Amino acid sequence: MEKQLRKKLENKEILLMTHIVLGYPSLDVNREVIEQMVSNGVDCIEMQIPFSEPMADGPVILKANQEALAGGTKVDDCFTFAAEIIQQHDIPFLFMTYYNIIFKYGEEAFFKRAADIGMKGFIIPDLPPEMGESFLALADKYKIAPVLIFTPTSTDTRMEELASHGRGFIYCAARRGVTGSKSEFGDDFKEYLGRCRAATNLPLAVGFGIRSKEDIDVLKGKADMAVIGSRTIQLVESEGAEAVGPFIARLR
Amino acid sequence: MEKQLRKKLENKEILLMTHIVLGYPSLDVNREVIEQMVSNGVDCIEMQIPFSEPMADGPVILKANQEALAGGTKVDDCFTFAAEIIQQHDIPFLFMTYYNIIFKYGEEAFFKRAADIGMKGFIIPDLPPEMGESFLALADKYKIAPVLIFTPTSTDTRMEELASHGRGFIYCAARRGVTGSKSEFGDDFKEYLGRCRAATNLPLAVGFGIRSKEDIDVLKGKADMAVIGSRTIQLVESEGAEAVGPFIARLR
């Protein structure tokens, strides 16, 4: 996946990754939203398999997880849907979910099926590398990038350690906290991004609270990819799937 | 008072003492009730000065105490009323009350005023002789009979001790408990009365739960005086003061 992203970066100042919660509000709407995202220039999409205990997510994504589950979304549905989407769109897709989904499915079976459908990476916010020995081995075996996370509380040493296990790109959380609310991009943030850059050669994706063109402009030159999460979910809620395309288009 | 009672006993098989609560339902009604009692042959009347904590009284007299106080009855009113009544009727009258009424008034002042109006005795259910040294001395000084109480729990020794302090007559409580509810006059009772008789030469008045001619008939030959308490209070409540005379008349 790293290569794919680097290639895209040759033509763009910054890449765009978006986030959807599978099954929220429905797989049909997901399909439409992805269509709009891809055709408006999104470079990468993380598809969250809903989990009942999304401890690292803020209110918007938390609610989306709950409603997706209440609507009957199963892990199997997510795989089937993802297979179809990957077929249709020529950008890298990732699964974002919590470790229990994979653990319960059976780690190797999960990796195998994901590889079979062409999934490029996994983001698992509750699986630090210490807990993921077999996970990381399987990622290697099935060539699926385990995307690891830097945070402002990570020391330089810790960043290096994470970088040594991460593949594809590093997800830099813009701040402490959960997904959703606004981040500040002041001096502290710049210093933090500098530390991230120093710690790894992998592309840097910055997420948490990115909501507008202004936010993205700040990141240009400092990061390789901006991650839009909760914002598009809210947009679909308030204005429908068709609002996503124009919103994405306006971001650059 | 003992002499007065003995004299009456010369002509009667058994004497009758009744009980009224001063100020309940009003002093006017008390006056009428006493009138009816005396003219129908009652031999002795205990007039209760109401107290807020009548711990030895059952529900009927308890309520009468409370209402008398709620109606504004004062100790001074009781004295004034008693003075008038004693003037009018030629039978012995007693004050029945709790010790605090006397204590608070001032023991000697209370005795003096009582003696002045011709009061013959006091019944104080919460003043055992051990607590009444000065009281008994004053009773002696002012020639007011301190009426003491025998109960079925009194041992022979205790009865003798009580008898040595009592004057006028002994009040034999027919049973354990408070005023008001029915007593049984079985074998135990007879044995008890026998013990009472053996312990003292004073006349014996039997009270607690005496309500009818039958009850009184049982006492004839065994006791010198029957005490009607709660029953007449209830009668006044349900049928008015004028019912008291006929009721008393029917008792012999």
Added chain:
Amino acid sequence: MDANGFFGSWGGAYIPEVLYQTFQDLKLEYARCRKDPAFWEEYIHLMSTYSCRPTPLTHAENLSNHFGGAQIYIKREDLNHTGAHKANNVMGQGLLVKRMGKKRVIAETGAGQHGMATATMAAKFGLDCTIYMGEEDVLRQRPNVFWMEKMGATVIPVKDGSRTLKDAINQAFRDWVTNVDDTHYVFGTACGPAPFPEMVSWFQSIIGIEAVDQIIQAHGKMPKKIYACVGGGSNAMGIFKRFLEEDVELVGVEAGGHGANSGAHAIRLASSDATPGVAQGYKTMFLQDEDGQMKHTHSVAAGLDYVGVSPILTDLWEKKLVRFESATDEEVMQALDLTMKKEGIIPALESAHAFAGAFREVGKLSVDDAIIINQSGRGDKDIFTIAHAFEDPSWEKFIIDRGKEYSKKHSG
């Protein structure tokens, strides 16, 4: 106590004749127990295995710093089984009842704490149990009633007089004179006819006996002052007794209600409203009118809302061995609030009077000195009163919703 049960000119046993023999038996058994070291040992064993004696002495550092005066120590009677010092007295009397072979106990209760403790003791000792409780107190302390019933006791609401503690006591006496042979009346405080004031104080004296060692260990010397709330006087006597031998100022805090001049209070010794009297079986200072009729009293704390006071305390007051103060309902709520926030401790409303009394004075002492506050009970049983007094909106909403739910159930 002299042979007639007097402390100075206070006390005695002004009892109906029918109880004479029972009191003789009680006094005899009590005297035997006092002479028998095995009895006290059995008592200590019971209290340290069934309740949690010795109760701790807590150094309230935050409160001490807040007032900047003496070090405040809190004697934690709230940690007793059933949540108050009442357990000490009740378990002691329970052992006595066992020795006397009686099968039934009765008790009065104001705050419900003594009723709870008695019902508990009765369950443990396998005794029948009837509790008399003023109707007004039944309303104020419903949860306690529920638990007493669950422990097998019969709770009888008393509808006479002021429908509070004193009326419950009268009613208990009426029961006792009726069922004197098999029944023991577990008097709940250091009042009533002798030997109750002394006997209850004896059982409660365990508080002070423990505290003296604890304060020496924690503070290295005797405290300057000790504060206890005074309803009937049992928790106060309990902590004071041992310290009467020492050079320590003892302060009893009475219920100031709406204020000393409001007429709505229960200040017997710290105001001139009370006069000597005889009621409920003993002689003491009562809140009564000029005829000797008992007055209505008021306190936010049901357990302090009482017309009389321990004859032992009246004697100590007369001899100036104990000083008396009062705290108003309002001061008490403030003291409660401060204690919760600063120390994470919830005193019973009764106990909060002792806190309020201490808070007024502690700042004047040196930081090298110590005082002890006797926390007679825990306040979480007072939720209905305390949440009510604080007018907590979410509590009120919660109760409204629950009430509607039950209403619907009963109508539907």
Added chain:
Amino acid sequence: MDANGFFGSWGGAYIPEVLYQTFQDLKLEYARCRKDPAFWEEYIHLMSTYSCRPTPLTHAENLSNHFGGAQIYIKREDLNHTGAHKANNVMGQGLLVKRMGKKRVIAETGAGQHGMATATMAAKFGLDCTIYMGEEDVLRQRPNVFWMEKMGATVIPVKDGSRTLKDAINQAFRDWVTNVDDTHYVFGTACGPAPFPEMVSWFQSIIGIEAVDQIIQAHGKMPKKIYACVGGGSNAMGIFKRFLEEDVELVGVEAGGHGANSGAHAIRLASSDATPGVAQGYKTMFLQDEDGQMKHTHSVAAGLDYVGVSPILTDLWEKKLVRFESATDEEVMQALDLTMKKEGIIPALESAHAFAGAFREVGKLSVDDAIIINQSGRGDKDIFTIAHAFEDPSWEKFIIDRGKEYSKKHSG
């Protein structure tokens, strides 16, 4: 515990990266404390002056006679300050927080007991405090909420998911990842990411350490069996830990709710409904569906109503060192009733599960044997649940009347 926080194959620390450094610091400080005898001494001193440790071991003679089997001893964690074993853990973590210099604590709470304990500790140690509590539990345990607020804590009702304990935990984690620098998350039971399971068990182990001496003194030898209820597992680990070294059968009793086959229960280890999983930061047996989504659980006891269980207990279960049973809501109410009537003791609904489990088996043992039941807490805080469950008519009337009074006040 191995270096990665595992007990056998259970446990670990599945935490968001943002917490990495905080966990490093926590593990370091915890390791220092374990090595420092002065820390444990300070802990014991705190618990014996602020709470009432050692808590007593009560010989329940009446219950023992009733069942005619082994002698029943009850370890009285209900007599702790704030009314449950939760105080042990919280005070220990409080000392740790002081050492780490953090200024704010957060906690989840189910029954409200852990929230109460944390709010109390925060007041005592002068810390800011936020408590997360499932909205459903806020309704079940309103009085606790009132007291937490009165002690200065902010209580946040959690409206996500099943609105019970697990959701409160998630929400607390969300707070923690946001305020990681100055905040410590006082985990309430022996679950969650390492080092919490071990650390909480360590603080709670004071229960068993005391009990071992107490049972030898009272009974002369080791007990045959020990019973504890199991929510997260902290009170069970607390009493079991020391006895793992002895030849004593350890029995954990889980919440049977409406029955093992009803789907409405919280039986993780005593039924085959649970499967291995990873959530809330650790690996254990969870009640989850085939996709790994956590199921709704049910228990009359809010504190047992939890999808996971201590990884240490899961390991002991797998190794057959602890046996697991369950008790239904109905059995629990009966056990509670019997215990109140026979012993005058009111177990918390949670604790009553241990009683129910023990009552089923105790009759089969000899009268010369002993068992210990761990009474993790007192039940009087559960008045709203217990009075409700017993459908007590005068309680319902009381609430209806109070509700009307408040309604009138708000409309008038």
